[in-house]
Structure formats: structure tokens, C-alpha cells
Amino acid sequence: MNNIYNCTSGAGSVLPNQLQVLWRYVMVLAAILFLSSNASAQITVDGNPSDWAGIYTNNSVVVKTLVRDANNTNDDQFTGGSQDPDLISEWSWVNGQTNDKGDISNAGAALIGCNLYFFGDRTAINGDAQIGFWFFKGQVSPTGSGTTNSTFSGQHQVGDLLILSNFTNGGGTPTVRVYEWVGAGGSDGPLNLLTTATSSGAVNTTSYPVPNVTYEGDTWSYAAKVGPAGIYPTGSFFEGSVNLCTLYGQQSTPCFSSFLLETRNSQSTSASLQDFAAGGFDVTPIKYAITGSSFCSTTATTGSITLADSQPGVSYQLLNSTDQAVQDPKSGTGEQLVWTNVAPGTGYRIVATRAGFNCPTFTDRVDVTLFPAVVVEAGGPDSRCQSTSTQVIALTGASVTGGATTGTWTIVSSNPAGANTLTNTTLAAGSLTVAANYTGTITLQLASPDPTGPCPAVTDTRIINISPAATVEAGEPLTACQTTTAQVVA
Numbered sequence: 001m002n003n004i005y006n007c008t009s010g011a012g013s014v015l016p017n018q019l020q021v022l023w024r025y026v027m028v029l030a031a032i033l034f035l036s037s038n039a040s041a042q043i044t045v046d047g048n049p050s051d052w053a054g055i056y057t058n059n060s061v062v063v064k065t066l067v068r069d070a071n072n073t074n075d076d077q078f079t080g081g082s083q084d085p086d087l088i089s090e091w092s093w094v095n096g097q098t099n100d101k102g103d104i105s106n107a108g109a110a111l112i113g114c115n116l117y118f119f120g121d122r123t124a125i126n127g128d129a130q131i132g133f134w135f136f137k138g139q140v141s142p143t144g145s146g147t148t149n150s151t152f153s154g155q156h157q158v159g160d161l162l163i164l165s166n167f168t169n170g171g172g173t174p175t176v177r178v179y180e181w182v183g184a185g186g187s188d189g190p191l192n193l194l195t196t197a198t199s200s201g202a203v204n205t206t207s208y209p210v211p212n213v214t215y216e217g218d219t220w221s222y223a224a225k226v227g228p229a230g231i232y233p234t235g236s237f238f239e240g241s242v243n244l245c246t247l248y249g250q251q252s253t254p255c256f257s258s259f260l261l262e263t264r265n266s267q268s269t270s271a272s273l274q275d276f277a278a279g280g281f282d283v284t285p286i287k288y289a290i291t292g293s294s295f296c297s298t299t300a301t302t303g304s305i306t307l308a309d310s311q312p313g314v315s316y317q318l319l320n321s322t323d324q325a326v327q328d329p330k331s332g333t334g335e336q337l338v339w340t341n342v343a344p345g346t347g348y349r350i351v352a353t354r355a356g357f358n359c360p361t362f363t364d365r366v367d368v369t370l371f372p373a374v375v376v377e378a379g380g381p382d383s384r385c386q387s388t389s390t391q392v393i394a395l396t397g398a399s400v401t402g403g404a405t406t407g408t409w410t411i412v413s414s415n416p417a418g419a420n421t422l423t424n425t426t427l428a429a430g431s432l433t434v435a436a437n438y439t440g441t442i443t444l445q446l447a448s449p450d451p452t453g454p455c456p457a458v459t460d461t462r463i464i465n466i467s468p469a470a471t472v473e474a475g476e477p478l479t480a481c482q483t484t485t486a487q488v489v490a
Contacts (some may be wrong), residue, residue, distance in 0.1 A: 043110070043117045045241050047204035049232065052119065052220075052239075053211040055110050062313035062354055064110040065259050068218040069277035071105055071123060073097050076146055078262070078273035084132065084162055084179075085190050085269060088140055088155050095146035098275045100124030102263030105222045107277040109133070109259050114245035116253075118163065120261045120277075124225035125235045128166055130264040130271065133240075135161040135256045139286075141278055156181045159254055162191060165201045166267060167238055176200040176240050178247065179269070188269040194247060201240030208232045255284040255359035284359040285314045285332075285352035292348060292366035296373055296455035297402075303368040305348055307337040314352050321347030321365070344370035371453035372402040378446040380462035386439045386469040392423055393464060395430035395444070403451035404458075412443040412461065432464065439468045 041058040043051040055061050070076065073096070080092040098104075101124050109118040118133045134140075137157040144150025160181035166174045175198050179191040186192030210230045213220040223229040224236060244253045259281035264271040280286065288310070293303035310316060310332035317329040318339050326348070330337050342348070345368055352361040379397035400407040407427035414420050418438040423431040432444065442464040450457045480489050 041112055043112070043115075043239070043241065045117070045200065045202050045239055047202040047237060047239065048208055049119065049204075049211050049237050049239065050208065052108065052110075053213050055112075055117075056213045056215040059313075061110055061112055063281065063283050063357075064108070064215070065279045065281050066106070066108045066213065066215040066218045066220060067259075067261070067277040067279040068106055068221065069104045069275070071098070071103055071223075072100075075103065075275060076142060077275045079149060082273045083270050084134075084262075084264075084273070085188065088152050091152045091273075092149045093142050093146060093152070093276070094149050099263075100225050101126055101129045102265075102274040104261060104263060104275045104277045106220050107259075107261035107279075108220075109135070109281055111244075111253060111256075111281075111283060114243050114251075114253060115241050116161075116244050117239065117241045118261075119237065119239040121222060121232065121237045122167055122263065123223070123236070125233055126225075130164070130166045130267050131238055132165075132262045132264055132273075133161075133163040134260040134262065135163075135254075135281060136258045136260070137255055137284070138257055139280075140258045140260065142276075154258070156183070156190075158182055161242075161254065161256070163240065163242060164264075164267065164269070165238065165240060167203055167235060173198050174201050174203060174238075176242075178242055191269055195242075200242060201238065203235055204232055204237045206234055208237065252358050253283065255357070256281050257284045257286075282311060282314075283354070283357055285311055285354060285361040287352075287361050287363060290348075290350055290363040290366050292342075292368045294369040294371060294453050296371050296453070298373040298455070301370075302341045302343055303370070305339045305342050305350075305366065305368060307350055307363070310335060310337050311352075314354055317351050317353075318342070319349050319351055320345060323349075323351075342368050344368050369453065371451070371455045373455050374403040374448045374451055374458040375399075375401045376407060376446055376448050376458045376460040378444065378460035378462035380444075380464065382462070382464040384434065384464065384466050386437060386466055387434070388469075389436050391434045393432045393434060395432060395446075395462070398427060398430065398446055398462070400427055400446070400448050403453065403455045404448040407446045407448050410445050410447070412445050414438075415441050415443075418442075434464075434466055439466050441465055 041061050075098045076093055076095055077098050079094045082091045103123040105121050107120045120131055122129055137159050138154050140154035143153045162179040164177045177196050178194045180194050182192045183190050210222045211220055224233050227233050245251055260276055260278040262276045263274040289308040291306050295303050312332050312334050314332040315329045316337055318326040320326050347365045349365045350363045377399045409422055409425045409430040419435040420442055421433045423433045444462045445459050447459040448457050478489055
């Protein structure tokens with residue numbers, strides 16, 4: 001069996017040189033096609049939202065998110081003085097009335113090659129407002145109902161990215177500051193400033209129509225506090241970008257998992273946070289639950305492994321306990337995936353990967369378990385003679401094997417009825433007491449316990465026949481006279 005990172009044939013041998021050359025050619029061609037398709041899916045950071053419509057319909061852009069946030073009343077927002085330098089466990093939120101100037105309607109992001117693009121909007125244009133984009137390496141999201149102070153799940157990881165900027169009332173190119181979560185010792189405590197730029201963000205300087213987009217159940221819609229619905233007035237839409245490869249000096253991008261847009265009451269990193277919109281941003285595929293089947297040896301010889309859900313654009317490879325590939329990978333469908341004909345074994349898991357990203361996600365390990373069927377042999381039949389006194393019959397020769405090793409005897413019937421009893425009902429020492437002078441057929445049953453796993457309990461019967469005892473009658477006394485010759489007496 002092959003390691004999934006080796007170039008091998010399905011039979012397990014190394015591919016011939018000609019096929020290896022062909023394989024490399026195919027991979028290079030696939031990479032060129034991937035880059036070409038991404039090259040056609042670019043965003044110009046100029047404050048015009050129209051580019052984003054094509055991003056959400058372009059299947060080559062596999063990492064993207066769109067979040068439609070509530071407005072005005074019953075809008076989720078930070079509370080309790082939550083700040084960016086806080087731990088996630090220190091953040092809190094509640095549903096309530098948001099500040100119009102910082103009220104988010106839509107938020108989104110996309111990763112195209114090395115370029116991370118992001119956008120957000122606000123409903124009222126009455127002065128400058130501050131905005132921040134979090135990209136988390138772990139799963140971070142609000143939990144609870146929001147009817148009272150609620151919390152967030154997840155925690156910071158070193159490498160979480162925070163991008164801060166501001167809405168300018170007249171539009172233009174605001175300053176973008178990029179921070180990395182380092183935990184401690186950064187330029188701003190747990191946050192460390194990586195770069196500051198004025199060419200990485202833009203606020204619209206004129207009115208633009210809102211893109212006609214629906215993505216994964218969220219529809220991009222917008223109504224300004226003042227002005228017609230479906231139109232972004234000047235100063236209401238922000239977009240920006242960061243080249244992650246340049247930022248980190250490497251050719252691979254960080255493995256982000258979730259996203260949050262926030263509005264803030266000042267440009268300081270310690271500003272109190274206001275409205276937010278949170279969603280997934282699955283550079284790293286989502287980790288789903290995995291289950292392995294259990295089956296009885298009487299019904300099958302192989303089992304199955306089920307992944308609870310899957311994501312389109314993600315490849316899922318089943319691995320054994322030594323992380324060797326098992327069967328062919330499956331493509332995500334947005335529904336559960338099932339691997340059948342899986343041999344019994346321990347430590348199976350699934351690795352999920354996106355093409356073009358070195359951000360695998362591994363599931364927990366599970367087992368495919370074969371349970372042996374229970375085999376019960378009650379023994380017998382037994383034959384005994386009628387006795388004028390009670391007699392005890394040891395129930396030897398019986399056995400319970402396979403998925404169980406114990407058993408229990410019961411009397412099914414005595415025909416005809418009689419005062420027969422089981423002296424001991426256990427498999428190891430089972431014995432039957434037959435009533436004095438009883439004749440007939442006694443049927444016993446030996447039953448296994450219900451074993452662990454899917455195999456059922458099993459029973460077997462044993463027949464004991466008690467035959468009437470033989471009787472001898474020699475007849476009446478006979479009297480005969482003596483004779484001088486032999487005589488025969490009948």
C-alpha cells in the first residue's frame with residue numbers, strides 16, 4: 001500500500017519512468033490552468049464593488065466568504081468593552097441596536113493566489129469610522145443566543161491576522177495596518193504590527209450599485225440610512241488586499257479557518273469593538289466527525305467509514321493507521337461521504353486538502369470493527385432410564401464460543417409435564433434433576449448473553465429422553481414330582 005505523497009501505481013509499485021514524466025507534465029499543466037483561472041479572477045482595489053460579483057460565481061476561487069449581517073435592531077454586536085488585544089474567551093456579544101455609523105450590512109473575503117482580498121460596508125455616512133478584519137487560523141465564532149451577554153468559541157493562534165483601516169467620509173485611500181497575533185511581546189502587546197500601507201485599501205469615491213450576488217445562502221443587499229436602496233453612496237464601501245506571500249516572505253499562505261469583520265470606535269488597537277459579521281474562511285478545510293462501522297462476521301467481511309459532511313472543492317483521502325492511502329480520494333459534495341468495502345482495522349482517519357494550498361485537515365481516528373458471531377452448542381441428545389428416585393444429569397459437552405463464552409440453561413418443556421428442575425443453570429456446571437418415576441421428553445435451551453457489538457445472542461436446544469424402566473415377571477410358582485428321568489417343566 002502506498003503513502004499518499006509517493007508517485008506510485010495503484011498496485012503499489014513505482015511508476016515507470018515514462019509514466020512519471022507524464023504525471024509531472026499533467027501536474028504542471030494543472031498548475032498552469034489553476035493559475036490561469038485565478039489570473040482571470042482578480043479584484044481591482046478601487047472602491048468599486050462590481051469586481052466581487054464575478055468572484056462568487058468563479059469556481060476557480062475556492063476560498064471565499066460572504067456574510068449578510070443584520071441591521072439596526074436585533075443585530076449581533078460586541079459588548080462588555082471587548083477589544084482586539086483580548087483573548088477570544090474575553091470577548092462577549094449581544095443582540096441589540098447598533099450605531100448607524102458602524103452598522104455592517106455585508107462582509108466578505110477571498111483568497112486568490114497569494115492575494116487576500118476583503119470588503120465591508122456601513123449603512124450611515126455621518127463621519128469617519130474604523131474597521132477591522134480578523135482572519136483566524138482556528139475556528140472562531142459567536143456562541144449562545146445573544147438575548148443576554150454571550151461568548152465566542154475558539155481561541156487565538158499565533159499567526160492570526162488582523163487588518164485595520166477606516167472609512168473616510170469622502171472616500172479615497174485610507175491607511176491599512178496589518179497585525180499578527182503573537183500572544184505577547186509584540187508592538188502592541190499580543191499584537192505585532194507587520195506592515196502599514198496606503199495602497200492596500202480604498203473607499204468608494206462615488207456611488208455604485210450593489211452587486212447582485214447570492215452565495216451559500218447569503219444575499220448581498222444594502223440600504224443606506226439616507227438614499228435609495230441597492231446603491232452604495234460615497235464613503236459606504238471599503239475594500240482592501242494584502243499579498244500574503246510578500247508579507248510572510250514565502251510561497252505558501254497561512255492556513256486560515258474563519259473570518260470576522262468588526263467596526264470600532266477609534267483607530268487604536270485597544271479601541272472598543274462595535275458591530276461584527278463572522279463566517280468561515282476555509283483555507284484549511286473544516287474538520288468533520290468521522291465514524292467507523294461495526295459488523296458481525298455472519299453478515300459481512302468488510303465495513304465502512306462515514307464522514308459526516310464535506311465541502312465542495314476539497315479532496316478527501318482515507319488513510320490507514322500508518323497514513324497510507326486507502327482507496328481513491330473522494331471529492332467534497334456538500335454532503336456526507338461514505339467509504340465502503342473497508343477492511344477491519346484500527347486507526348483509520350481522513351485527510352482533507354484543497355488544491356493549491358498546503359493546509360491539510362485530519363479527522364480523528366476511528367476503527368472498523370469485525371465482531372465474531374456467537375456459536376452455541378447445547379450438546380445431546382441424552383437418553384436415560386426411568387428411576388424410582390430423583391436422578392441428576394450433568395449437562396456436559398455444551399459450549400459457547402465466538403463473541404461470548406458463557407450461557408444459561410432453561411427448561412423449555414417437559415412432555416408430559418413433570419416436576420423436573422435445573423439444579424444449576426450455568427454453562428460451566430449446568431445440571432438437570434429429573435423427578436422420580438418420570439418418563440418422557442425434556443427440552444432444554446442454552447442461551448448466550450447479548451454480546452458487545454452488532455452480533456445477536458444465540459440459542460440451541462438439547463433433548464433428554466427418559467424411557468420407562470424395564471419390568472420382569474417370572475410367573476407363578478410351579479410344582480413338579482420327582483422322576484427317574486429328566487423332565488421339562490414349561
